[in-house]
């Protein structure tokens with residue numbers, strides 16, 4: 001079997017071994033995903049198998065276009081795999097389900113944070129954070145109370161009555177973290193949550209995510225381009241060209257970062273991280 005990228009802990013390519021943090025929450029089994037573009041098949045995910053355990057803080061890294069977001073969308077029920085199976089909390093997410101069922105499942109169990117927060121612009125910070133609860137039928141007073149407490153967690157309660165668009169990028173991202181945990185999901189999924197932030201704000205978001213993992217026992221799955229942030233996680237998957245090129249548990253995360261820095265494996269992002277460009 002060709003191993004074009006690294007010599008990480010004796011792992012079969014494309015197979016992520018259990019991290020044994022806790023019970024298996026997500027079990028990805030031999031997932032393939034292709035898109036058809038102009039009559040041509042574009043294979044984006046190629047026989048991916050992985051497990052995410054309760055309590056993991058899993059970071060997914062890889063070059064642009066390697067399939068990280070497609071993988072996240074697949075495990076969130078947003079992108080139907082071409083083949084393979086995805087068990088999420090024991091449920092076969094794509095068997096006998098509709099988009100509505102998957103959406104309901106997602107609302108119940110997952111909090112999501114993206115690079116660019118989406119706000120309802122006519123609403124205040126507090127109303128935006130309370131909104132997911134209102135959609136679930138909470139009384140306004142109770143929804144506001146829970147939302148305010150989530151804003152306190154991210155130290156943004158003092159901005160509760162401002163429009164979110166008046167806040168800095170880092171402050172907005174802290175509010176989107178509050179919104180994503182307001183319904184107490186088991187899993188927080190973040191796709192490049194620091195992508196638009198300066199260094200300080202990025203660190204703050206990372207510390208909040210880490211605290212959600214350590215203090216609130218949330219399972220975190222985060223895609224990042226930034227090698228610096230790998231140290232906040234307790235395991236990492238390196239995606240390269242739609243396949244898993246390496247899996248690193250807590251003990252081996254340091255090795256992974258040094259390999260990236262010493263150019264011994266394919267970089268996370270050749271454009272934004274020229275200092276770690278390929279062998």
Ligand SMILES: Nc1ncnc2c1ncn2[C@@H]1O[C@H](COP(=O)(O)OP(=O)(O)OP(=O)(O)O)[C@@H](O)[C@H]1O
Nearest residue numbers: 035036037042044063064065066067068069070071
């Ligand atoms: N809906 C789609 N139709 C066709 N091709 C797609 C579609 N979605 C993704 N792709 C292709 O799949 C590949 C992987 O895309 P993906 O967004 O998963 O990459 P990524 O690793 O998240 O990249 P980045 O770091 O730039 O966000 C790319 O070549 C992309 O063009």
Ligand SMILES: [Mg+2]
Nearest residue numbers: 068069070191
């Ligand atoms: Mg992406």
